[in-house]
Amino acid sequence: MTQSERIAPSATVPARRFDAAGILPWAVFALLAAVPLIAPHFGLEYYVGFVRHMLIVAIAATSLNVILGYGGMVALGHAGFVGVGAYAAVALVEAGVGSAWLAWGGALAAGAVFAALTGAVSLRTRGVYFLMITLAFAQMLYYLAVSLRTYGGDDGYGLYTPLSLGWLDGVHGDVFYWVVLALAALVFALASRLAVSRFGHALMGIRDNETRMAALGYPVYRIKLAAFTGAGALAGLAGGLLASHNAFVSPSLMHWTESATLLVMVVLGGRGRRWGAPLGVAIWYTLAEVLKINTEYWHWPLGLMLLLVVFLAPRGVAALFERRRGEG
Amino acid sequence: MLKVDKLNQYYGGSHILRNLSFEVPLGVTTLLGRNGVGKTTLLKTLMGLVPAASGNVVFDGREITRAPSYERVRAGIGYVPQGREIFPRLTVEENLLMGLATRPRGTAVPERVFGMFPVLRQMLGRRGGDLSGGQQQQLAIGRALAFGPRLLILDEPTEGIQPSIIKDIERAIRSLAETGEMAILLVEQYYDFARSLADHYLVMERGEIVMRGAGADMDADGVREALSV
Numbered sequence: 001m002t003q004s005e006r007i008a009p010s011a012t013v014p015a016r017r018f019d020a021a022g023i024l025p026w027a028v029f030a031l032l033a034a035v036p037l038i039a040p041h042f043g044l045e046y047y048v049g050f051v052r053h054m055l056i057v058a059i060a061a062t063s064l065n066v067i068l069g070y071g072g073m074v075a076l077g078h079a080g081f082v083g084v085g086a087y088a089a090v091a092l093v094e095a096g097v098g099s100a101w102l103a104w105g106g107a108l109a110a111g112a113v114f115a116a117l118t119g120a121v122s123l124r125t126r127g128v129y130f131l132m133i134t135l136a137f138a139q140m141l142y143y144l145a146v147s148l149r150t151y152g153g154d155d156g157y158g159l160y161t162p163l164s165l166g167w168l169d170g171v172h173g174d175v176f177y178w179v180v181l182a183l184a185a186l187v188f189a190l191a192s193r194l195a196v197s198r199f200g201h202a203l204m205g206i207r208d209n210e211t212r213m214a215a216l217g218y219p220v221y222r223i224k225l226a227a228f229t230g231a232g233a234l235a236g237l238a239g240g241l242l243a244s245h246n247a248f249v250s251p252s253l254m255h256w257t258e259s260a261t262l263l264v265m266v267v268l269g270g271r272g273r274r275w276g277a278p279l280g281v282a283i284w285y286t287l288a289e290v291l292k293i294n295t296e297y298w299h300w301p302l303g304l305m306l307l308l309v310v311f312l313a314p315r316g317v318a319a320l321f322e323r324r325r326g327e328g
Numbered sequence: 329m330l331k332v333d334k335l336n337q338y339y340g341g342s343h344i345l346r347n348l349s350f351e352v353p354l355g356v357t358t359l360l361g362r363n364g365v366g367k368t369t370l371l372k373t374l375m376g377l378v379p380a381a382s383g384n385v386v387f388d389g390r391e392i393t394r395a396p397s398y399e400r401v402r403a404g405i406g407y408v409p410q411g412r413e414i415f416p417r418l419t420v421e422e423n424l425l426m427g428l429a430t431r432p433r434g435t436a437v438p439e440r441v442f443g444m445f446p447v448l449r450q451m452l453g454r455r456g457g458d459l460s461g462g463q464q465q466q467l468a469i470g471r472a473l474a475f476g477p478r479l480l481i482l483d484e485p486t487e488g489i490q491p492s493i494i495k496d497i498e499r500a501i502r503s504l505a506e507t508g509e510m511a512i513l514l515v516e517q518y519y520d521f522a523r524s525l526a527d528h529y530l531v532m533e534r535g536e537i538v539m540r541g542a543g544a545d546m547d548a549d550g551v552r553e554a555l556s557v
C-alpha cells in the first residue's frame with residue numbers, strides 16, 4: 001500500500017508514473033559489466049582500469065552528493081574521508097589483514113568515525129564557515145599523512161601484498177572490477193532510495209529551511225550528523241577501494257584540490273539529482289581522458305568545456321534529462 | 329496547559345521579552361500587539377528556536393525551557409510559523425507527511441485535517457508552491473495538526489489571506505477548540521478575527537503583557553483602542 005492510499009483512499013492522486021528514464025542508468029551499469037569481457041578483444045585493456053577508477057570516484061562523489069545535494073552542506077574536505085579510508089586499509093594490510101573485505105570494511109569504518117568526530121564539531125557552523133572547517137580538518141589529515149614516516153610520508157606507500165577476495169579469488173582476472181561495479185551499484189541504489197525516503201525528505205527539508213524543520217519536530221543536528229557520517233563512511237570505502245586499485249596511497253589523495261574536484265564533478269552532474277554524481281564523474285573523466293590523448297595542456301580546454309556545461313545546464317547535466325521528462 | 333514564568337530574551341543589547349508571565353489554558357488564547365513588540369520572538373522562544381535568556385516554560389507540567397525544538401514538538405506542541413513556510417517543491421501530500429516527524433514510520437495523516445480543509449485533499453498531488461496563499465496557510469496548519477498536537481501555536485494565520493479563507497481558518501480553529509482537548513495560542517493583529525475566537529486574550533507591548541482577560545471582555549476592556557495607533 002502506498003502512502004497516498006493510506007492518507008486518503010478517495011483522493012485523486014496522480015499515480016506514480018512508470019519511470020522509463022529511471023531504468024537507463026541501470027542499463028548503463030549492465031553495459032559496464034561487459035567491459036572486461038569485450039575490451040581485451042579490441043586491445044583496450046587499459047579502459048578496464050579506467051572505468052574501475054571512475055566507478056570508485058563515483059562512489060565518493062555520490063557520498064558527497066548526499067550531504068551537498070540533499071543536505072545543502074557545502075563541504076570542502078571530502079577527500080579527507082577518502083584518504084582516511086585509504087590509509088586505514090593500508091594500515092590494516094600492514095597489520096597482517098589479508099582479506100580485502102576486512103580492509104575495505106575497516107576503510108568504511110574509519111571514514112565513518114572520522115566523519116562523526118569532525119561532523120560533531122563542524123556541523124555547528126553554517127555556510128562558508130562549515131566549508132572552511134571541513135577544509136581545515138582535511139588539511140590536518142593531509143599534513144598528518146605527509147609526516148607519517150611509517151607509511152612513506154610525502155612519497156606515499158606501495159601496497160604490494162595481494163589481498164584476498166575470499167571465494168571470488170581466481171574466478172576471473174578482472175574480478176576486482178566486478179566487485180567495484182557491484183559496490184558502486186549498491187551505493188547508487190542506496191542513494192536513490194535515500195532520495196525518496198523519510199530520512200532523505202527530512203534532509204532536503206533541512207537544506208531548504210532548518211528552522212522550519214526544527215519547528216516541525218525534526219532533530220536537525222542529529223539528522224545532519226547522521227548524513228555526514230554516512231557520507232564519510234562511503235567516502236572511506238571509496239578510499240579503501242582506491243588503495244587497492246592503485247596499490248599505492250599517498251597524501252596527495254587528500255590534497256584539498258581533490259576535494260574541490262569532487263565538488264566540481266557533483267555540481268557538474270547535478271547536485272541533489274539522483275544520478276548527478278556518477279554523471280558528473282563520467283563527464284569529467286571522459287573529457288579529461290579525451291583531451292589528454294590530444295594535448296598535454298588538457299586543463300584549459302577542460303575548463304572551457306566545463307564553463308560551457310555550466311552555462312547550458314546551470315543545475316547540472318542530470319537536470320537536462322529530468323526537464324525533458326517534464327520534471328523541471 | 330502552557331505556563332510561562334518571568335521569561336526574558338535579548339537580541340544583542342536590546343531587551344525583547346521582559347519578565348513575561350502568562351498561561352495558555354485549554355481553548356483559544358489570542359495574543360495581540362502591534363508590530364515589533366516581540367510576539368514572534370516570544371513564539372520562537374516557546375518553540376526553542378531561539379534560546380531563552382532566563383525564566384521558565386512549563387508545558388503539561390513538564391519543564392521545557394532548555395529542551396531542543398524537536399522535543400517540544402514530541403511533547404505535543406504544533407507550530408504554524410508566520411509566512412506559512414510550506415515546502416514549495418514538495419507536494420501537498422509530502423508537506424503533510426513532513427508534519428509526522430514525531431510519529432512512527434507509516435503513520436497516516438489524520439482524516440480530521442482533510443475534514444477541516446477539504447481543499448488539501450483535492451490538491452494532494454500538487455506542489456506546495458503552486459497553491460494560493462490561502463491554501464498554503466491551510467496546508468501549514470494541516471501540517472502542524474498532522475501529528476495531533478495538544479497545543480497549537482499560530483503566528484498571524486490571517487496575514488495576507490483572502491476573507492473567504494479567513495472564514496475557513498476561523499471555523500477550523502473553532503472546531504479544534506470545541507473538542508475541549510486542545511490549547512491554541514493565536515498571535516494576531518486582525519482584531520475582529522482574534523475577538524471572535526478568543527476565550528482569553530493577552531495584549532503585548534514592548535516585551536510585556538500589558539492587558540489580559542476573558543475574550544468576551546475584549547471590547548469592554550478597550551483592547552481595540554489599545555492596539556490602534
